[in-house]
Amino acid sequence: MSANMLVVLRDGAKSCRASARDISETGCFVEADDDANLPSTHTLAILSPSGTWVEMPASVVRNASGKGFGIKFEALSETERIALQYLVEYAEVSDDATG
Numbered sequence: 001m002s003a004n005m006l007v008v009l010r011d012g013a014k015s016c017r018a019s020a021r022d023i024s025e026t027g028c029f030v031e032a033d034d035d036a037n038l039p040s041t042h043t044l045a046i047l048s049p050s051g052t053w054v055e056m057p058a059s060v061v062r063n064a065s066g067k068g069f070g071i072k073f074e075a076l077s078e079t080e081r082i083a084l085q086y087l088v089e090y091a092e093v094s095d096d097a098t099g
Contacts, residue, residue: 032069044056
């Protein structure tokens with residue numbers, strides 16, 4: 001889905017705030033001016049509609065230079081998977097309301 005959500009992408013001590021769109025149960029696109037190293041493993045934190053951060057392991061799988069990068073969610077726990085399903089459903093409802 002295309003609803004934008006605030007995210008923080010962490011790679012060790014480095015982190016960047018960005019916007020994520022096209023969130024699905026397998027990944028998303030992170031809009032960012034900076035490029036990400038390929039392949040690389042990160043922690044992606046997504047701000048949920050309730051105001052809590054949902055963290056999950058993720059890998060950068062595609063670079064769109066100067067526009068952002070594709071993220072694939074990796075080895076999600078059951079709790080992370082349920083939280084992600086909630087975020088995807090929220091994005092779908094948001095898209096329906098605006099689109």
